[in-house]
Amino acid sequence: MGKQRVIVFxxxxxxxxxxxxxxxxxxxxxxxxxxxxxxxxxxxxxxAEQLGITKAALYYHFDSKADIVRAMLADxxxxxxxxxxxxxxxxCTPDLSRQVLARWSDIMQARxxxxxxxxVANRAVIDxxxxxxxxxxxxxxxxxCTALVPASASVEDQLRIRLALMSxxxxxxxxxxxxxxxxxxxxxxxxxxxxxxxxA
Amino acid sequence: MGKQRVIVFxxxxxxxxxxxxxxxxxxxxxxxxxxxxxxxxxxxxxxAEQLGITKAALYYHFDSKADIVRAMLADxxxxxxxxxxxxxxxxCTPDLSRQVLARWSDIMQARxxxxxxxxVANRAVIDxxxxxxxxxxxxxxxxxCTALVPASASVEDQLRIRLALMSxxxxxxxxxxxxxxxxxxxxxxxxxxxxxxxxA
Amino acid sequence: MGKQRVIVFxxxxxxxxxxxxxxxxxxxxxxxxxxxxxxxxxxxxxxAEQLGITKAALYYHFDSKADIVRAMLADxxxxxxxxxxxxxxxxCTPDLSRQVLARWSDIMQARxxxxxxxxVANRAVIDxxxxxxxxxxxxxxxxxCTALVPASASVEDQLRIRLALMSxxxxxxxxxxxxxxxxxxxxxxxxxxxxxxxxA
Amino acid sequence: MGKQRVIVFxxxxxxxxxxxxxxxxxxxxxxxxxxxxxxxxxxxxxxAEQLGITKAALYYHFDSKADIVRAMLADxxxxxxxxxxxxxxxxCTPDLSRQVLARWSDIMQARxxxxxxxxVANRAVIDxxxxxxxxxxxxxxxxxCTALVPASASVEDQLRIRLALMSxxxxxxxxxxxxxxxxxxxxxxxxxxxxxxxxA
DNA sequence: GATGAATGAGGATTCATTCAT
DNA sequence: CATGAATGAATCCTCATTCAT
Numbered sequence: 001m002g003k004q005r006v007i008v009f010x011x012x013x014x015x016x017x018x019x020x021x022x023x024x025x026x027x028x029x030x031x032x033x034x035x036x037x038x039x040x041x042x043x044x045x046x047x048a049e050q051l052g053i054t055k056a057a058l059y060y061h062f063d064s065k066a067d068i069v070r071a072m073l074a075d076x077x078x079x080x081x082x083x084x085x086x087x088x089x090x091x092c093t094p095d096l097s098r099q100v101l102a103r104w105s106d107i108m109q110a111r112x113x114x115x116x117x118x119x120v121a122n123r124a125v126i127d128x129x130x131x132x133x134x135x136x137x138x139x140x141x142x143x144x145c146t147a148l149v150p151a152s153a154s155v156e157d158q159l160r161i162r163l164a165l166m167s168x169x170x171x172x173x174x175x176x177x178x179x180x181x182x183x184x185x186x187x188x189x190x191x192x193x194x195x196x197x198x199x200a
Numbered sequence: 201m202g203k204q205r206v207i208v209f210x211x212x213x214x215x216x217x218x219x220x221x222x223x224x225x226x227x228x229x230x231x232x233x234x235x236x237x238x239x240x241x242x243x244x245x246x247x248a249e250q251l252g253i254t255k256a257a258l259y260y261h262f263d264s265k266a267d268i269v270r271a272m273l274a275d276x277x278x279x280x281x282x283x284x285x286x287x288x289x290x291x292c293t294p295d296l297s298r299q300v301l302a303r304w305s306d307i308m309q310a311r312x313x314x315x316x317x318x319x320v321a322n323r324a325v326i327d328x329x330x331x332x333x334x335x336x337x338x339x340x341x342x343x344x345c346t347a348l349v350p351a352s353a354s355v356e357d358q359l360r361i362r363l364a365l366m367s368x369x370x371x372x373x374x375x376x377x378x379x380x381x382x383x384x385x386x387x388x389x390x391x392x393x394x395x396x397x398x399x400a
Numbered sequence: 401m402g403k404q405r406v407i408v409f410x411x412x413x414x415x416x417x418x419x420x421x422x423x424x425x426x427x428x429x430x431x432x433x434x435x436x437x438x439x440x441x442x443x444x445x446x447x448a449e450q451l452g453i454t455k456a457a458l459y460y461h462f463d464s465k466a467d468i469v470r471a472m473l474a475d476x477x478x479x480x481x482x483x484x485x486x487x488x489x490x491x492c493t494p495d496l497s498r499q500v501l502a503r504w505s506d507i508m509q510a511r512x513x514x515x516x517x518x519x520v521a522n523r524a525v526i527d528x529x530x531x532x533x534x535x536x537x538x539x540x541x542x543x544x545c546t547a548l549v550p551a552s553a554s555v556e557d558q559l560r561i562r563l564a565l566m567s568x569x570x571x572x573x574x575x576x577x578x579x580x581x582x583x584x585x586x587x588x589x590x591x592x593x594x595x596x597x598x599x600a
Numbered sequence: 601m602g603k604q605r606v607i608v609f610x611x612x613x614x615x616x617x618x619x620x621x622x623x624x625x626x627x628x629x630x631x632x633x634x635x636x637x638x639x640x641x642x643x644x645x646x647x648a649e650q651l652g653i654t655k656a657a658l659y660y661h662f663d664s665k666a667d668i669v670r671a672m673l674a675d676x677x678x679x680x681x682x683x684x685x686x687x688x689x690x691x692c693t694p695d696l697s698r699q700v701l702a703r704w705s706d707i708m709q710a711r712x713x714x715x716x717x718x719x720v721a722n723r724a725v726i727d728x729x730x731x732x733x734x735x736x737x738x739x740x741x742x743x744x745c746t747a748l749v750p751a752s753a754s755v756e757d758q759l760r761i762r763l764a765l766m767s768x769x770x771x772x773x774x775x776x777x778x779x780x781x782x783x784x785x786x787x788x789x790x791x792x793x794x795x796x797x798x799x800a
Numbered sequence: 801g802a803t804g805a806a807t808g809a810g811g812a813t814t815c816a817t818t819c820a821t
Numbered sequence: 822c823a824t825g826a827a828t829g830a831a832t833c834c835t836c837a838t839t840c841a842t
Binding site: 195 | 238320323325342351358366375388391392395
């Protein structure tokens with residue numbers, strides 16, 4: 001039936017009009033809520049309401065609630081995995097731990113203190129997130145630890161490295177009671193973590 | 201088809217030989233589940249099923265789910281409060297912290313490693329348990345900390361005492377990855393906590 | 401540990417006081433709705449509303465929506481399975497089919513015409529109900545058919561027995577357009593099913 | 601970051617070289633899915649995914665989910681209506697039924713066995729498709745039946761014609777258990793349907 | 801001490817559908 | 822022709838809780 005002949009002159013305005021970035025907004029809102037009230041205690045409704053969108057909109061961007069966490073963690077997880085891989089190939093000098101600790105701190109800092117809190121306060125959730133155990137956050141951290149302190153080391157030394165890493169994160173939790181701003185808190189936490197290291 | 205008419209002659213033996221202790225069993229089961237999967241992720245049904253009793257039976261012994269946690273924490277909380285009160289009246293010598301730490305460790309050990317895990321992993325829950333803020337666990341710990349390190353101290357020192365206390369508890373969490381038994385883990389955790397103290 | 405000594409005099413009263421029989425009422429209501437609108441198109445809310453109870457009450461009596469269907473079918477399925485087992489051990493005389501047909505008709509009649517409709521109109525649902533394929537309704541019917549007509553028989557004969565059985569059920573479906581009462585319809589359906597049998 | 605400036609000169613060739621026939625593809629996919637899992641259990645998403653297009657694309661071609669079914673049935677329905685009209689004007693000889701049956705079989709065969717299954721397994725859906733009762737499939741079949749067997753006939757005879765027609769369709773359902781190809785099945789079903797007719 | 805039956809609120813998730821582009 | 826983003830209403834189901842017995 002004779003197609004239409006269409007001529008379109010589409011001239012887009014040079015000013016970046018509006019990047020809808022909803023996905024990112026969801027991740028931010030979810031992280032904040034999860035960190036504050038915990039994963040289970042945060043409902044999809046709450047997340048949606050805080051953003052002024054519908055629950056269904058969340059499901060357009062993420063397959064499930066767990067999927068939001070996965071996305072939230074994906075970046076961090078990848079970086080931890082890389083760090084672990086790198087550490088495993090280094091000679092296990094006393095200095096290696098220091099470097100690892102510094103990078104761990106940087107990784108955790110990427111998403112702000114909320115992420116720190118989240119990791120500590122939602123361990124159970126994170127663990128059960130993926131059945132593919134060895135790709136999960138937990139496994140990555142495990143790898144990282146054994147790279148620094150072999151499984152054959154003393155209990156105390158194994159604990160040292162783990163507490164050192166977690167101290168960085170704990171700072172986000174216990175810090176709420178201390179009247180100080182985030183960066184001061186982190187600086188202090190890093191110093192203390194160093195003290196915990198095996199031979200410092 | 202005609203109900204059965206039941207006449208029961210229940211003749212209980214007078215000697216109360218067996219204390220049913222259901223209440224205690226509930227607390228134990230709940231602690232284990234809360235520590236493993238988190239407070240929110242654990243339902244009253246699960247607790248009841250694990251004990252082979254009815255949900256309603258739980259409500260015979262406890263007013264609510266939160267009440268179970270409260271009971272679980274009541275003893276610990278009282279002891280922490282006492283510890284805080286005692287510490288507040290001591291001169292703030294460097295040795296005080298050591299003593300407090302030792303008693304904290306004892307208190308936490310009372311219910312086993314599960315309780316440690318619980319405290320760290322369910323902070324949000326514990327906080328919102330009582331609207332009477334100052335009776336809550338959280339507040340007690342706060343008091344304890346300010347007794348040892350005044351709010352006017354350096355950020356680092358405030359962090360020191362808090363991380364030291366939490367290290368004891370974290371041991372229960374990160375310890376799952378270390379192949380060691382509970383007592384060894386605790387001994388090591390105590391030593392490391394000492395290292396973190398302000399002037400050790 | 402001092403047990404209770406229990407003496408029970410069970411004297412059944414002849415007057416049936418009040419049987420709450422909610423479970424049965426649910427099954428009846430569900431059957432009616434499923435038959436009328438189909439399984440998927442019937443929501444738990446509708447079933448509950450029709451009975452004047454809550455959705456949650458349904459879940460007290462049944463584990464899931466599918467579970468209602470399972471319970472609905474359980475009795476029928478068992479009887480079909482028995483019939484199949486019995487038929488498999490009979491000599492495959494021309495008369496056997498007649499007897500089977502009669503009993504099939506009786507079985508289906510047990511829950512009224514609605515059940516007939518249900519079986520035909522919700523085949524897909526019934527099939528996917530249990531992953532344990534060979535215990536399912538479908539398999540039972542299959543067994544019954546092969547008991548009467550071996551898998552090696554002509555296509556026509558295999559079809560005969562199946563259509564004969566299904567004709568009984570179809571009567572419930574197409575019967576809605578015929579102005580007649582249930583029993584007349586069934587009598588006629590039985591006669592026609594007989595005509596379809598292999599060598600009648 | 602400055603959008604791209606797009607200028608499109610879309611000049612469609614008048615000769616319709618490639619028929620995209622998406623509409624037909626949708627109908628085929630939908631029929632297959634509806635027949636397999638039922639209308640309600642099949643979502644627009646599934647249909648779209650199977651075709652590798654978007655849900656929204658479905659709505660470009662059809663106004664609604666029900667509309668897909670309507671389109672699917674439109675052709676068949678028209679032919680059944682024609683058949684009914686023709687039959688109503690014929691003298692009601694014993695031979696008429698045979699001719700009707702043959703044409704019914706042809707009509708149903710047009711879209712393959714899936715269509716047969718669909719009709720039987722989704723009766724409720726089809727009925728409620730149009731509020732204009734007398735245009736619906738169901739009504740057409742009713743007209744066809746009364747053309748062959750007056751509403752005043754015996755219950756058995758009314759049932760005969762209906763079961764005969766439905767036998768053709770049932771063959772598609774029960775046939776899945778018989779190891780035979782479609783055409784053999786249909787031939788057999790036609791023969792059996794003939795046997796059911798009033799005076800055969 | 802404990803149960804069986806029930807409730808109301810809310811959980812995560814999916815659906816058919818719309819609309820600007 | 823078709824999509825990406827979104828909606829509102831509905832889905833099944835679970836939860837903490839209650840209460841008569």
